[in-house]
Amino acid sequence: MKRRCLSNAIVAIFFCAISVKCKKNSVQKNRVSIFFSQENSSDATPVVLEEILKASQYPISEIKFEPGTYHFYPDKALEKFVHISNHNDVLVRTAMPISGMKNLTIDGQGAKFVFHGVMIPFLMENSSNITVKNLSIDWAVPFHSEALVVASDEKNRTFDIKISEEYPYEIRNGNLxxxxxxxEHSLGQTILYDPKRKAIAFDTESYTDLTYISRKAVQYNSEKIKYKYKTDPRDYPQNRIGVEQRLRAEQLEPGLVRIFNHGKKMPPVGYILTSKGEQSANRLAPAFRLVDIHGFKGENLIVHHAGGMGFIAENSSNILLDDFNVIPSSNRMVSTTADATHFVGCSGVVELRNCTFKNQLDDAMNVHGSYQEIVDVLDDYRLGVRMGHFQQKGFSIGKEGDKIGLVRLSDSFFPYDRRTIKKTQSINGRYHIISFTEKLPKNLAVGDLIENLNGYPEVLVENCTISNNRARGLLISNPVKTVVDNNYFSTEMEAILVPVESSHWFESGNAANLTIKNNVFKDCQHSGFDRGVIRFVTDDDNDNIAFKNIQITGNTFDQFDNLILEISNTDGLSFTGNTITSSNNFKKLHPKNPAIKLKSSKNITFQGNTYKGDAQRIVEAKGDMSEIQFN
Amino acid sequence: MKRRCLSNAIVAIFFCAISVKCKKNSVQKNRVSIFFSQENSSDATPVVLEEILKASQYPISEIKFEPGTYHFYPDKALEKFVHISNHNDVLVRTAMPISGMKNLTIDGQGAKFVFHGVMIPFLMENSSNITVKNLSIDWAVPFHSEALVVASDEKNRTFDIKISEEYPYEIRNGNLxxxxxxxEHSLGQTILYDPKRKAIAFDTESYTDLTYISRKAVQYNSEKIKYKYKTDPRDYPQNRIGVEQRLRAEQLEPGLVRIFNHGKKMPPVGYILTSKGEQSANRLAPAFRLVDIHGFKGENLIVHHAGGMGFIAENSSNILLDDFNVIPSSNRMVSTTADATHFVGCSGVVELRNCTFKNQLDDAMNVHGSYQEIVDVLDDYRLGVRMGHFQQKGFSIGKEGDKIGLVRLSDSFFPYDRRTIKKTQSINGRYHIISFTEKLPKNLAVGDLIENLNGYPEVLVENCTISNNRARGLLISNPVKTVVDNNYFSTEMEAILVPVESSHWFESGNAANLTIKNNVFKDCQHSGFDRGVIRFVTDDDNDNIAFKNIQITGNTFDQFDNLILEISNTDGLSFTGNTITSSNNFKKLHPKNPAIKLKSSKNITFQGNTYKGDAQRIVEAKGDMSEIQFN
Known part of the structure; x- marks a missing residue:
């Protein structure tokens, strides 16, 4: 009714005074419900933005969209410079800046949002109880590109790709x-898709990444430039030192390009080569970006694409994604160009239920904290800390009252001491000053790490389908509690990776209280790596315990290759009631592997499992570990 | 005394209570005077920054430095994303964020500040009555590079440059x-210096810019990409379309590089080729950056270098630079890589006195406002406006109460109507929404421009030496009042350029009430352009009046070439008591020129001048203008 009577207006505002609810509740008198129709607006951005920016004066409880397609252009969108964890620092634009709001529901009622350029559809910070539901997100022109391999010449070391009109290109000095x-983007990060399976190609690691760069540039003193402080070899300008472009492209005819100088096997004809440009520049427009959001529901949502992650939440709590789906649109192989969902320093409960995560170019879910390196002991109460990876710049370790663990990973994967945050001060993206309420311990040393012990959630992943994507299913660095129940995995790397990672991304957290039950694992780890379907691993090569209280029970592993489970640094893992079968869908890549590898672990038990696989040996224990019986 | 007793501390804080002044004045009780010594600190940044950041709690009246050399590194400096007029948008670092302060004096007492990386030495905003004096600014490693031309082969179209160890380089895919x-930077913007004169080489336009790019990239639909709104061909990604690198570099031996594919004359042996990289990326670290500073004195300062301008002030008022000097350090040819000083939207009084501006890579002074294009008439009171040039993104047209001129340059160089700002709203760097207190006129049209009529100052330039730099001396777009008195000019382009410019930089302002007296102009305009030493010009080719009430009197022009004065679109110019002589220092580049060119002007008078130059004809009038007698 409301919709009909106001459909001629671009924006119709209902003051709650006219609604039944508001009449009954004077507290809500000032609240505004906004309804957008798609008429008369070929660019939804200025219309939506104008209303949302009024929220500081007139709080909004509900935003509804008339079903239909809404195009959002960046030209008149709000601009903000943001650090985003696991993304680039970016001057981004948005039509929906959700900041300082509470109890807001955005209901798309089936609307399709189509974005143009470097925009973040939902840029949310410092808010509580936000719901977004019933809409889809896509980009008119994606941040990645796809091309069909039409010729492959091992002898002359070239291959040819056919590029459709959807993907305009230029060749500049031999650079596609x-x-x-x-x-725009280069051939910087590439992977092959098998169009028949609409999934990452079997054994893609033999072919991709394309060897985009070489380290053969002529150098004259450039390698000798001295820096006063530690630099990051992945960040500009260090990432350019000594690097030249290795691949050379030549147009054979319009839309047909020959690639020279690839250093791996030539990609097979019929596969789709997908490309998203260089890592240093290709994560800049996630679909949902949350910082300090406490209480979020995402329901009945489809993220068809994003130039980065589908959903990235930092320092937020109590997040439920139900029927939140990452699925490519039309004939595209790729959905989001990075993880489907990602949670850094989150607390409370994080739940993924009834979700489908398909064809994204990175993990379906990654849950972790952040290790920050102590570089200055400023006084008895203050530390200067450094972010290790350039795509974690600006991440705040926590807030007043949070418990910080002091960690020396060479000694232990668990904190050697704890302190409480009084204040954090962001000096720059790399360098923060943290003040504590208690005196710092005497044995603290420069080079130690800090992690936020309150920055880990209870995690539930239930009834989800994770398949056809690059990289892992779930990446879990969570010492609190994690339940992975009744999901389907078919991923090209690990279905579930449980790491302590401190050398590349500095994603903190060991794991404990992890239950993996009643899931189906189907032909995971098919891209070529010699790794388990479920894998526990640490960067630090020692026998210390990192992982505790792990239950893997009632799962089905229907795998083409032998290795199912890789365990290290674990105390207490029970593997019970699981069924392992051989799918025979692909050729075995590592036929000599056992089904289970054990290392530096204790209290590992196997009970009531069924093994119908092909491995010559089921369990292989390394180092000091004694043989363990598989039952 | 103070200094001696506290010299062991890195930072000594004097509470004013212990000083005589403060004892007498209780208002100043809370004020802090800070003294920095250079001992025990190899990086001044964290020490200085920590004290300055306390200013919001403990206002500072004075910061003093012990004489000596202070190194400022970016690693622990405050980071801020800033739009800077006539610069790049930049995520910059600073040790001296002066924000929300008043009545502050920073006295270097002769200290030398040496910066490292992308830092802004003085990042100042929203403050009043700030003085900076008695210090010098330099960078350990400059943002530009210099190389000696050691061979020049016109036949094979190559030249060789010798690059010293001061300037590390790489050659990547033929790109130096x-x-x-x-x-890092490329060979993007280059110019030749004559090391004997330590000035821009005579006739450099025949040799430089090096033809760094060509527009010959292979294109497949890239040129057909449609945008909903206007784009800027100079901004990313439009500036890449169809472009490849044209020059190719080859190392002959370490430190010796041959350049191929240059399209102009080969640079002569013995000249210094200076380079600062591409325009789109090379203006990022000015020495002084002021926004909304009301009352500023810079006294006895030397800016040896900056990766951008020496001094850029936006929307500020009452600025005095006295003995403010831009001079290269050691054996460098180049001082700052852009203008020495630059003023946008400034008001009150702007004075340059007793300054030396040498060897910078752009104008000594540029004074203008900003034209912003009306792209949306949002309602009776609100306009959406667009910034035209990507390096003016984020510039705020004015504040509440400022008078805005509505301009249609095809009709007139003067506003057709005026309105008063109620509010400005920055949606993004390109797009602002301006609300007015009065209704907008009916005849206003999309495509018209706005300028801030309160954003022009009274200007005095007195006793300054401007020489050896690239580009102009003074660039004056100021309708209020400008006096240029008793200065020395020796510039490679115009000594004084008076434009109405609306097609490239969108630098607003016609000129009126301009007095140019008692100056010496020596061999200006020697780089090759066929332009006057003093030149009035508009982008719009019509006969409308742009410039009014101009006095040029008592000056000496000692020039190698003929053309002295180029006048167009002017009503009221008197040229009196000037002496024009022939220096014979260089070969004439344009020997057929008259001394004075007139166009589309009226009320032009010549009286009491002495002409001892070589021009066959002194005055040449074009179009409808009748001949005017030179006296």
């Missing part, structure tokens, strides 16, 4: 560049 | 890249 609306 | 601490 895909040109987009408001953006 | 100069590699710096925290930075």
């Amino acid at each position: 560049v895909f040109v987009k609306e408001y953006y | 890249v100069f590699v710096k601490e925290y930075y």
